[in-house]
Amino acid sequence: MQSLHQFDWSVRDIEFLLWEQFRIDEQLLRHEAIAGAGIDRELLVNLLHQARQFSARELDPINMIADQEGCLLDAEGRVHVPSVFTEAWAKYRQAGWTELAKPVHDRIGLPQVACQAYLELMFGACPAFMTYGGFGTPIAHMISRFGKAWQKDVFIEK
Numbered sequence: 001m002q003s004l005h006q007f008d009w010s011v012r013d014i015e016f017l018l019w020e021q022f023r024i025d026e027q028l029l030r031h032e033a034i035a036g037a038g039i040d041r042e043l044l045v046n047l048l049h050q051a052r053q054f055s056a057r058e059l060d061p062i063n064m065i066a067d068q069e070g071c072l073l074d075a076e077g078r079v080h081v082p083s084v085f086t087e088a089w090a091k092y093r094q095a096g097w098t099e100l101a102k103p104v105h106d107r108i109g110l111p112q113v114a115c116q117a118y119l120e121l122m123f124g125a126c127p128a129f130m131t132y133g134g135f136g137t138p139i140a141h142m143i144s145r146f147g148k149a150w151q152k153d154v155f156i157e158k
Helices: 011-021 031-037 041-069 085-096 112-125 126-133 136-148 148-157
Strands: none
Touching: 011 041, 011 112, 041 085, 041 112, 041 126, 085 126, 112 126, 136 148
């Protein structure tokens, strides 16, 4: 069955917001910690284009399937997600999308405004999938930074 939804987001629209509306190159990218981490306009533009490609290639095709299958809570209390999520999540993680906001080795992660820009593309392509894992990354970051030892042991991947 052909999807009625077709992913067709313009990276230019997001670039307009970042560079012309929010002026993050003037306001944010000049900050010493961000510039020192190698985060610049070229990197962010490249990430946006990669996010658009990933969204069109991997997420948009599973959107309708995910909506049709939905999630199911079985009699034992286990949640079953759409069948297409397992492979999509593996590709999402393999591509490194879960890691961009994380500080690594005392270096700053990608600023939230930049993360939100690429997430917007992905949420547009498959909202159900991005809700599935999209909220977990910021929560994991918060736990890794402010959580108690037991929370880090339980919820943060080693």
